[in-house]
Amino acid sequence: MKILVAEHAGFCFGVERAVGIVEDTANKKSNVITLGPIIHNPQLVNKLKEKGVLPLENIDEVKDVHTVIIRSHGITKDNYELLKNKGVEIIDATCPFVIKAHNSAMKLSKEGYSVIVFGDKNHPEVKGIVSYVEGEYFLVSNSEEAKNLPFRKKYGLVAQTTQNSQSFEEVVSVVQDKCDELKVINTICNATTHRQEAAKEVAKQVDMMIVIGGKNSGNTRRLFEICSELCKNTVHIETKDELSEKMFENIEKVGITAGASTPDYLIKDVINYLEEVKNERERKENR
Ligand code: SF4
Known part of the structure; x- marks a missing residue:
């Protein structure tokens, strides 16, 4: 055989970096928490729990004694503000490619584009990306859904970093017929x-x-x-x-x-x- x-x-670059940040922090500090599991891998999350790093699901449970690590796929703009107001120490392990998606969505909306985010609607990364849009936005998870988009003068399109490139191209070709001008920023990471x-x-x-x-x-x-x-x-x-x-x-x-x-x-x-x-x-x- x-x-x-x-x-x-x-492990990709962003996950390796985030896990490294969590391990380093756990060695130096107590009361370390992550907002949700640091990565979507139950075995590794359990290992980190043994080192005292707890994943908290709800931001309301965060106390001022906590050191909060933001996971690689980021959080929403509002939640970031909430954490700052709680006065906790924030260690941001958001992957630079996810930050690029946040910035691209914000830039497109500032330039007057209606923003389309291609991704899993319920995924925390997608919630993070749309939170940076300053105007109208739409979420689509495949080209079939894109067919139902209304016509707009200017559409700007970004993607959840982990989406399939081929499906993204299919969405692009559908959206081309839904507007006069389309600006695509391919935020799928290498x-x-x-x-x-x-x-x-x-x-x-x-x-x-x-x-x-x-x-x-x-x-x-x-x-x-x-x-x-x-x-x-x-x-x-x-x-x-x-x-x-x-x-x-x-x-x-x-x-x-x-x-x-x-x-x-x-x-x-x-x-x-x-x-x-x-x-x-x-x-x-x-x-
Ligand atoms: S954006 Fe890419 S490199 Fe960054 S964490 Fe996600 S998959 Fe990994």
């Missing part, structure tokens, strides 16, 4: 595009594809969708414990990819497990 690992898989392209490259060559990452991680779920189109036998797992030897019967080539919020050690666990399955199979064949 051959094991192929996607060239780009696992990490996402690289992971998606590398995953495709592997998925089209294998009999089985394993996508590792939080079930609550949007970018991991998108990798799963992309891989499923190219390899029918694609599974989404969080840890190696969800795998069994039986799943690899008749599999000659297995591929691996992982979301941008998947820690390296979870990927290595899966690779080691597959190596064991492979070795065991070879032992049986040589008997």
Whole structure:
């Protein structure tokens, strides 16, 4: 059995940076909290809890004794102001690419464009992006929804950083017919595009594809969708414990990819497990 690992898989720059900030802060301070889990990976969030870093869901629970770390996908402008007014220490781990999306949305609205944000409507990053729009905005999660947009003179379009580039292009082509002038700022970050392209490259060559990452991680779920189109036998797992030897019967080539919020050690666990399955199979064949 051959094991192929996607060239780009696992932690992206922004997540690595945010997790590093949390670990450093936890070593120096007590009462450290994150607003929501620092990343969409339950295993890593649990490890950080053991170090005393608690994810608080509700901003009302933040007390003045807390050091608050803002996670990589950012928060809304209003919540940032609320935190400042509470007088807490704020450590901002928002990814620079997400800040670019905030600034692009704000710039477009200031220039008089009706802003369209392409992304998951309920995702905190998208809520953060729209909070920087100073005028009218619309949220669309696919090109079908874009078809229902009203006609406007000037549309400005940005995207949630982790969206699929191909779907973004589809939205662009629909919106072109909905306005006189369209300004597109592609805010999808390279990490996402690289992971998606590398995953495709592997998925089209294998009999089985394993996508590792939080079930609550949007970018991991998108990798799963992309891989499923190219390899029918694609599974989404969080840890190696969800795998069994039986799943690899008749599999000659297995591929691996992982979301941008998947820690390296979870990927290595899966690779080691597959190596064991492979070795065991070879032992049986040589008997
Ligand atoms: S996926 Fe991109 S935008 Fe999001 S944290 Fe990673 S590098 Fe930043």
